[in-house]
Amino acid sequence: MEKNKTAALREQILRASGVNPKKCMRCGKCSGTCPAYDEMEYHPHQFVYMVETGNIEPLLHSESVYKCLSCFACVERCPRGVEPAKLIEALCAAVTRPQGANHMTPDDIPALLDEDLPQQAIVSALRKYMK
């Protein structure tokens, strides 16, 4: 039963992202290029590998899905066209999108805003969540 659920979730994430993790040849260039690497518990190459093997649960509970800056460096540099950022985005959506799963209201945001937050992160977050 649990197995089926994971398979369905994996299927949903692959469909939503349009990513085929089987294309990955495990070179690690995505993680080599990632500017948010040190912020993340799981790194771009691990996202790809863990989704491929169906080990998705830990990713959903990790802060890492929010740490991606969506700078798309990994997408740009990947020699096999795997597009890890799209996968992370789909995982993020899988956490935030379900009905009633809103973790905060818009009013909560100003208090949380960090002075040091990179402009790019704010802009890309807007880009992500305005959809």
Place this chain on the structure above:
Amino acid sequence: MQRIGVFVCWCGSNIAATVDVHAVAEAAKLEPGVVFSTDYQYMCSQAGQNMIIDAVKEHKLTGLVICSCSPRMHEATFRKTAANAGINPYMVEIANIREQCSWVHKDMPTGTEKAIILAKAAIAKVHLNTPLTPGESKVTKRALVIGGGIAGIQTALDIADAGYPVDIVEKEPTIGGKMAQLDKTFPTLDCAACILTPKMVDAAQNENIRIISYAKVEEVGGFVGNFHVKIRKKARFVNEDVCTGCGLCTEKCPQKKVPNAFNLNMDNHRAIYIPFAQAVPKVAVIDPDYCNMLKNGKCGVCAKVCTAGAIDYKQEDQIIEEDYGAIVAATGYNPISVEKFDEFAYSQSKDVITSLEFERLTNAAGPTAGKLLRPSDGEHPHTIVFVQCVGSRCASCAGKGKEYCSKICCMYTAKHAMLVRDKYPDTEVYVFYIDVRTPGKNFDEFYRRAVEEYGVHYIKGMVGKVTPENGKLKVQASDLLADRQLHIDADLVVLAAAIEPDKSARPLATMLTASMDTNDFFTEAHPKLRPVESPTAGIFLSGACQGPKDIPETVSQASAAAAKVIGLLSKNTLKGNPCVAQSDELMCNGCSSCANVCPYGAITYVNKEFRMPDRTTKVRRVASVNPAVCQGCGACTVACPSGAMDLNGFKNNQIMAEVDAICK
């Protein structure tokens, strides 16, 4: 009317188990023209073949139908039998009642019924068979090798040793190719020049070898055994027969700022130069783009200093025309341009270099006389990062990289890393790899030595970004096994660039009508069983123009290609396949449709005089097929609007007769 004999084979029980062979033989007897029909256990056995020969003599048979296994199996056998019986070998047709009948149908009635229909179709076809004789063409006993790298040199030497004259056409002023630029060679670490230059000298001194350097092939005509080739020998403005290679001119020339292509433009030479000390032929060459005399008529220093009087500013390109029996493509490879991979900052920093540039930097004859110095400031680098697979195995970088593995990079990177650690033990060396691929004799041991004995840091992961900063190169990379991101301040970054076929290969392939794959590597006739031949007869492949190869592999392929060439040149005449297209000149209207679809250029047009019904004569343009070039695909027969083209062995009426017999 033909007298046809039908022979039905049991193939032990292979056919007889599901086909009533006797019934097939009986049914065949009822067909028009069949005068003899029988069945036997093993038609292909000596006894079976003798039975056929006896039947031919006794019944005066003119055509044979063998109902047996696939023609791919025994057609040749039965053709020989027919020849032994004294009839034309092409008067034989095979009905495939084993692979395509008894083995795929499990019950006797269906199997028998289908076997009878297949036999009838073969009988209908053989009625229309005509005796065919393979055409013969003479073989010109001279070979052409295009490309004078180690592949071309080895092929030429082997052919020459067998006693046949060979010409090497090389586009650079000297032979030697990429191997001449290398420093040491893996896995033995002997120096490239020490093993290559004696071979270059051998080639130059071999009386069967003519080296046509600084030249390119311009036109190729003809076919296997009879190629006619036009070669343009570029003007080098130095008389090759007179120049002694003393090199005085190359020291006196006032134009000093000419990028040295042999050293990958890392230093300069004069406008008149000899590419390197061991060049063959050792003759100076003037670069017309830089020579003051050639550009504006003001200088002439080289002519003044040349005691041999070899300088000839008025020299022009020379056209050499020659006939050859076989052509070997040995056009080699080049590293791809890495400038488009901007994450590695190749165009931003002089200290990011390619592996071939690294070879020149460590070569005693290179721009730094063998001292490993940073190109930017001439300092000794203390931290060196090697990046593998730059552009190799790159499926998504269209226009930048290559999808294939370049095969040689793992080994030469291990070599470079080892050499650095050996010469400069104070240097930290990092190699970033995706996979280390070292199949080959003593190859993996070599790589392990680099790690275990020389202490090279092999890190599984890729470099994501190189940023030049304050004279250092900041390298950001992933270490997948430790799961961390590395930041290394490097002095030198060496990129193992993917290799690609030389740019001259594509136009050459068009001239040779040799096929290429999507990466512009020449395709072999069979990937396993005919790896050194092109599908086009008479064209052979040597070295990296067929696919990425290291030196040992290149040399073995070069010798293999030579063996194939020798085999071809040892024949006085070539027997062709008689199943070729033929044009009925009376029906041909000279429209060129057939020539347009012919993949081999086998069709030409001739003006021929024809007698008209009113006894006048008229000259018409008609198609003429060269039977030595035609491979018998039949594309022209369908393209021909007037039905003049037909294919021997598979004539229109023969196939129609088969269709009729099957649909009856």
Place this chain on the structure above:
Amino acid sequence: MQVNESNIVANEEFRPKIVAFCCNWCSYAGADLAGNNRLAYPADIKIIRVPCSCRVNPMFILRAFQRGADGVILCGCHPGDCHYTSGNYYTRRRMAMLFSMLNYLGIEKERTRVEWVSAAEGAKFAATMQDFAEKVKALGPNKRLEDLRCKQ
């Protein structure tokens, strides 16, 4: 005579007549491989060997339908793998034209097919033939393509 023939058809199971043109280098070898591996397919398929799929003149196919064939299938090397480098490209274009014309003439497009079968694809050959024979059989006997020229 006419009546008898139709009686036979009504009483016996319909057995389509199918002509398969196979190129010597790939598909004919694929058919041989199907045999070597004992992969059964209907006996209604009769193979004619041609050097290349591009040797198949549209006239041959018209002739087959004139003579009462119920289906014609053409097999060649995969695009890009042609033994003669480009033959199967011509086949592909020619047959696209011919089959649409035949469809217009009333010969259903399921009765004609071009398939690429390599020398290594014995299983594909058998499966293709099985499928094609079934489809043709389901369509029933073909209308004979009459010779349109005036007859006496």
